Each structure stands twice: as structure tokens, then as C-alpha cells.
Amino acid sequence: MFERFEDLRNPPSQILDLSSSSGHLTKLLTTLESTKNIRMLDMSEKSLWRDTDDQFDITPRRTVVDEEHLLDAVDENSQDCIVSNMGLHWVNDLPGVLKQIQRALKPDGVFMGSMIGGDSLFELRTALQLAEQERSGGISPRISPMADPSDASNLMGRAGFSLLTVDVEDVKISYPSIWELMEDLRDMGESNAVLGRRPFIKRDLLLAADAIYKGKHMYLFSSMT
Numbered sequence: 001m002f003e004r005f006e007d008l009r010n011p012p013s014q015i016l017d018l019s020s021s022s023g024h025l026t027k028l029l030t031t032l033e034s035t036k037n038i039r040m041l042d043m044s045e046k047s048l049w050r051d052t053d054d055q056f057d058i059t060p061r062r063t064v065v066d067e068e069h070l071l072d073a074v075d076e077n078s079q080d081c082i083v084s085n086m087g088l089h090w091v092n093d094l095p096g097v098l099k100q101i102q103r104a105l106k107p108d109g110v111f112m113g114s115m116i117g118g119d120s121l122f123e124l125r126t127a128l129q130l131a132e133q134e135r136s137g138g139i140s141p142r143i144s145p146m147a148d149p150s151d152a153s154n155l156m157g158r159a160g161f162s163l164l165t166v167d168v169e170d171v172k173i174s175y176p177s178i179w180e181l182m183e184d185l186r187d188m189g190e191s192n193a194v195l196g197r198r199p200f201i202k203r204d205l206l207l208a209a210d211a212i213y214k215g216k217h218m219y220l221f222s223s224m225t
Helices: 002-007 024-029 067-072 094-104 122-136 149-159 178-187 203-224
Strands: 014-018 037-042 061-064 079-085 105-114
Touching (some): 024 079, 079 094, 094 105, 094 149, 122 178, 178 203
Parallel strands (some): 014 037
């Protein structure tokens, strides 16, 4: 996808990787011929400095900053291109962050981003909700809220972007139970972080959720194989 930058009339030479983590995407961007300067921004200092400079074709400039305070670290109208891969679904104020990204871009600058959204983790979400409703008479937000793709273009339009393109890619992965799924989410750093959630999940609730998960959704997975 990023090879298309080279086909642009003015390929971006200055790129900012927002929510860069340790820089997996940054490493790919430094291999493009047009890239002259690249900057990594992330709110986790440990992740930001995990990999050494010699692992990048071009030494990146690294800045620890909360995405919601982007303009504290970046000047307005200063960036040729801003990218963000799998980080924006963690921000509290997505419309506000999009506005700051738009203001940080030069006229005709490019923004490309990806995030988890829509009905992602629908099976796990419904299994936990049904189990908790049955045992507690109510539900707690066990899965972090996600933006709907149908709202993405509206949010970007309100932020001041033009020539919008919004794509959705469904990636379906089968798990034998919720235990393997939750383990994967924890290892990816994608566990629930909603402050208003109940802090503990009883084991009997998880066992019930696992039974619901298998009963309602395993047939769907088996029918797709």
C-alpha cells in the first residue's frame, strides 16, 4: 500500500507515525525512497524506545506524547504525511484527535490510519453480556467501545479532511474457546481498559460465557471452514 506514495506527484518526504509503539510500521516507511525524515510518537516511553536506531534504515526522531495532545509536540501545517496503525481505537476523544491530525498536516498532506472497529469481537462481547445478564441481572463494559465504520467518513469530514476513502476489511479467526481468544487479546495489549467496568470477572461467569460462545458461535466457525 505505501509503495503508492512513490507514484504521487509529490511523494511525502517527512512522515509522522502516530501511535507508533516500537515502530513496526516505521521500519517499512523508512525503506521508501521518498522518505527523508520520519518521526515516531507514542504515549508509552518503554514501547517507543524498545528497538535501537540501527534497526531502522533512517534514524527516527522519537517523542513521548499522548495522541490527544498531538499539537503540543507537532506544529500546525508541518507534516507531509501522518500515519497511524492500530492505535486510534484507544483514544478517548477520536474527533478531537482527527482535528489535530488535520491541523498538523500541510495543505494537500496525506493521512492514512487503521483501527479496530465495527462488530469486532462481536462473539466474545455477546457471550459475556448474556452470561453476566443471567447471573448478575446487568452488564458491565467488558469489551472496549469501537467506532462504527459508517461514522468514520463523517468524523473525518467534520475534522476538515477532504477526498476521503474508508475501507473495511473483515478478518475472521476461529478460536476453540474464549480462553484462547482472551489470551491472544492480552498478549496483543488489547485487553479492556474501560474505567467504568467492574474490576473482576468471576470464574463461573467466564465458564458460562465460554459455554454460550461455543453454543452460539462455534457452528458459525465450523460452517465457514
